[in-house]
Amino acid sequence: MALNLTYKILKDHLISGELIAGESIGIRIDQTLTQDATGTTAFLLFESMNAGRVKTQVSVSYIDHNMSQFGPENHNDHLYLQTVAAKSGVYHSRAGNGICHQVHLERFGKPGATLLGSDSHTPTCGGIGMLAIGAGGLDVAVAMGGGAFYLTCPKVIGVKLTGKLQEWVASKDVILKLLSILTTKGNVGCVIEYFGPGIADLTVPQRATITNMGAELGVTTSVFPSDTQTQKFLEAQKRGSDYKAIAADADAKYDRVIEIDLSSLEPMAACPSSPDNIKTVRELAGTKVGQVVIGSCTNSSFTDLMLVAGVLAQKATNPMVEFAIAPGSRQVLSMLAANSSLAKIIAGGTRLLESGCGPCIGQGYSPANDSVSVRTFNRNFAGRTGTSPDFAYLVSPETAIAAALTGEFTDPRELTSKFGIIYPQVEMPSEFLIDDSMIEKPLDPAKAANTEVLRGPTIVVPEAAKELPAKLTAKVLLKCGDKITTDHIMPAGAFLKYRSNVPRYAEVVFNCFNEKGKPTFAQRGLELKAKGIGGVIVAGESYGQGSSREHAALCPMYLGVKAVLAKTIERIHKANLINFAILPIQFANAADYDRISADNELVIDNLLEAIRSSDEISIKDVTGNFEIQGTITLSGRDRAILLAGGLLEFTRKGGL
Numbered sequence: 001m002a003l004n005l006t007y008k009i010l011k012d013h014l015i016s017g018e019l020i021a022g023e024s025i026g027i028r029i030d031q032t033l034t035q036d037a038t039g040t041t042a043f044l045l046f047e048s049m050n051a052g053r054v055k056t057q058v059s060v061s062y063i064d065h066n067m068s069q070f071g072p073e074n075h076n077d078h079l080y081l082q083t084v085a086a087k088s089g090v091y092h093s094r095a096g097n098g099i100c101h102q103v104h105l106e107r108f109g110k111p112g113a114t115l116l117g118s119d120s121h122t123p124t125c126g127g128i129g130m131l132a133i134g135a136g137g138l139d140v141a142v143a144m145g146g147g148a149f150y151l152t153c154p155k156v157i158g159v160k161l162t163g164k165l166q167e168w169v170a171s172k173d174v175i176l177k178l179l180s181i182l183t184t185k186g187n188v189g190c191v192i193e194y195f196g197p198g199i200a201d202l203t204v205p206q207r208a209t210i211t212n213m214g215a216e217l218g219v220t221t222s223v224f225p226s227d228t229q230t231q232k233f234l235e236a237q238k239r240g241s242d243y244k245a246i247a248a249d250a251d252a253k254y255d256r257v258i259e260i261d262l263s264s265l266e267p268m269a270a271c272p273s274s275p276d277n278i279k280t281v282r283e284l285a286g287t288k289v290g291q292v293v294i295g296s297c298t299n300s301s302f303t304d305l306m307l308v309a310g311v312l313a314q315k316a317t318n319p320m321v322e323f324a325i326a327p328g329s330r331q332v333l334s335m336l337a338a339n340s341s342l343a344k345i346i347a348g349g350t351r352l353l354e355s356g357c358g359p360c361i362g363q364g365y366s367p368a369n370d371s372v373s374v375r376t377f378n379r380n381f382a383g384r385t386g387t388s389p390d391f392a393y394l395v396s397p398e399t400a401i402a403a404a405l406t407g408e409f410t411d412p413r414e415l416t417s418k419f420g421i422i423y424p425q426v427e428m429p430s431e432f433l434i435d436d437s438m439i440e441k442p443l444d445p446a447k448a449a450n451t452e453v454l455r456g457p458t459i460v461v462p463e464a465a466k467e468l469p470a471k472l473t474a475k476v477l478l479k480c481g482d483k484i485t486t487d488h489i490m491p492a493g494a495f496l497k498y499r500s501n502v503p504r505y506a507e508v509v510f511n512c513f514n515e516k517g518k519p520t521f522a523q524r525g526l527e528l529k530a531k532g533i534g535g536v537i538v539a540g541e542s543y544g545q546g547s548s549r550e551h552a553a554l555c556p557m558y559l560g561v562k563a564v565l566a567k568t569i570e571r572i573h574k575a576n577l578i579n580f581a582i583l584p585i586q587f588a589n590a591a592d593y594d595r596i597s598a599d600n601e602l603v604i605d606n607l608l609e610a611i612r613s614s615d616e617i618s619i620k621d622v623t624g625n626f627e628i629q630g631t632i633t634l635s636g637r638d639r640a641i642l643l644a645g646g647l648l649e650f651t652r653k654g655g656l
């Protein structure tokens, strides 16, 4: 039978289950990546599994998120991660070497292989023909220990690309277009696979921008075939031996096909405060812009920044715009320095930020009040910039640099007619500058055994999940609306440094909903927990959008949350809830959402029984005096994990 690319890679890695969309399957993981903001917990949990050395082909631990280092927490994390990596047989990419996804694409990604990463933008490596999936740290820890990764066998949406991108229109506009079609909701359980004549001209960095931001669709991953573009990229990275051609069979089937004509695309922007709030740049023309930043794992490749340098060589930035770049990796930065483009960038009026996540995760560079910030990033959730309210727009480097020059939204295609700026033709280099000196190789087992793992006092081993009670008595701790992101649940930015200290980090769970003078979500949760009463979160559609951060489950668990009752729940977050023994329930009848209020008391008489053997669960609203039905869509393994009291306990008890 003709197979699409997704199913080919899944078939090669299948350990359990059948390749039928909707079924639970287990796949072998070849490579893993972790980053510091999720990695500390992942490694603490990995250590507590006593798994010894990693069993994967390649596991890499990156430092890229938490590099602001206010106080000792971040550096303590770095030292812990560096030493635990050495001990566990893991590569360690030091702070300053670049953003995990960019570096993984450059130095480790392999067509046809599987990659599991504790970061939702792991699908970036889909640009090189990998099946690259984001997951919670605990799932990645299990994969590092040699365990399979379990997922719902996906539906595959084929995106057929035809035509050719015009000058000043970028691959970012392709994914923004797709977000305007599919939105951030309703795509759980799907993979996006690109095919068609239009892909031939797209370079690996361009493809990686598209697969990276595919995460915002809520899909399992996105993938491009591996072809001559992939070979060119790998050879230029001096990794030609990692190349293998892999593509869908000619007559492969897709569950749905969407066609995008690259020739007819125009520059676009995701407007505040959702990646699917799409407008054309033409529609926004004239809107004043106060800040522009080019960076993040979406758009900070060498070719992206060469384009920026080429424009800045012709015209400097507007003095009323604060303009910065954050090169995606040390390789990008070194190459810009070596060919003098960096000098052009600096001369053009640019602030140079570190090679890391930086402003994308609210680590500084917050915009002024009421100031429009134009970013080449992938997320613009409210408050993510560190300013609240904020007005963040997501665009291509072409659109970003046009705004930086003019101080307002400007269709970059007008730069030529209005300012005589020639479109810089940027070629993919035939050789990248290779310097892996900031990637520490795993130590051999004898040396590793003598390595002392450094654990600073700010690293606190997370409390283990508790078994769920047979009968749940709980209170609605919060009722929230649609599209609640993990940034709403667990803010990052200034609080990111508490990732290794769950009791401290838990203090800011749902901080954005806390009201001055009233007890916080955390205080209410802990008070109920002390009385043996559980907490429930009631939510609308697409609960848990966005990141893979398992703290969005781990910290609520610490505060006594036992269940989430929502209209729909996103994939990675649902898995994280299960891993930390919080039951994800969907309203059987969405209208029941309106009947339940915050603070209501809920009782589930047969919690464990339902988890064991039913797809339905009855929930009594004691305060409102009515009963509603919930749906629990769980695989057999999910049920076993919940009954064991979480994934760690499940694994300790010998579960696979």
Ligand code: MIC
Pocket (backbone or CB within 6 Å): 037, 038, 065, 118, 119, 120, 121, 134, 361, 379, 492, 546, 547, 548, 549
């Ligand atoms: C993000 O972009 O939101 C993050 C920060 O990279 C997260 C991971 C985290 O919260 O540490 C993600 O995308 O998974």
Ligand code: SF4
Pocket (backbone or CB within 6 Å): 065, 099, 119, 121, 296, 297, 298, 356, 357, 360, 361, 378
């Ligand atoms: Fe880092 Fe931003 Fe990419 Fe997340 S989306 S990995 S914070 S650059």
